[in-house]
Amino acid sequence: MDFSKSSAPPPTAPPAYGGQPPPATGIPVQPPPGNYQFTDTVQGPAAAGQANGGAPGPWSTGLCGCFSDVPNCCVTCWCPCITFGQVAEIVDRGTTSCGASGALYALIGLISGCACIYSCFYRSKMRRQYMLRESPCADCMVHCCCECCALCQEYRELKHRGFDMTLGWHGNVEKQNHGVAMAPMVEGGMSR
Secondary structure, eight states: HHHHHHHHSSOOOOOOOGGSOOOOSSEEEEOOTTTTTSSOOOTHHHHHHHTTTTTOOSSOOOOOOGGOOOHHHHHHHHHHHHHHHHHHEEEEHTOOOHHHHHHHHHHHHHHHHHHHHHHHHHHHHHHHHHHBBBOOHHHHHHHHOOHHHHHHHHHHHHHHHOOOEEEEEEHHHHHHTOOOOOOOTTTOOOOO
16 A cells, blocks of 8 residues: 555644744844844844855954053953953853953963964954954964954954953843743653
């Protein structure tokens, strides 16, 4: 008997939730001021770069715009490991903490005097995430010649994209969710 040519329509599930679409699960996304989102999709000025055939877009501020955020400029000049840690936590999307990244940066700086080699990798990673131009020159050159200015520029870029840098990645996600805690996921489903 051939079951592949059955004339009966396939069974359908009854409409759930009174005919309404099922509720969304996961992290709700509500854009912060400036039309940016914390998702993997590119928003804002970088979206224009993608619309132009994937060409990278400009940074929101210039490399030498440090004095547009004087408090961050001062912190970066006196203790760049703090600014680096904040940037690294957001770029890594919370997989590394601000403290761990900043401590590693400081340790590399104390031992070798070349923490800029470590921080240039984060600039490259950030540029790929947000489709930014490699300007004014290569990432390693920017960090080797103008370490503090580069860190300040990265900090300002993330701030312009809607991140509250003092909260870190997890604080920004919680703020975006308006403090709504998600139910824990149970693996394996039901069992007898």
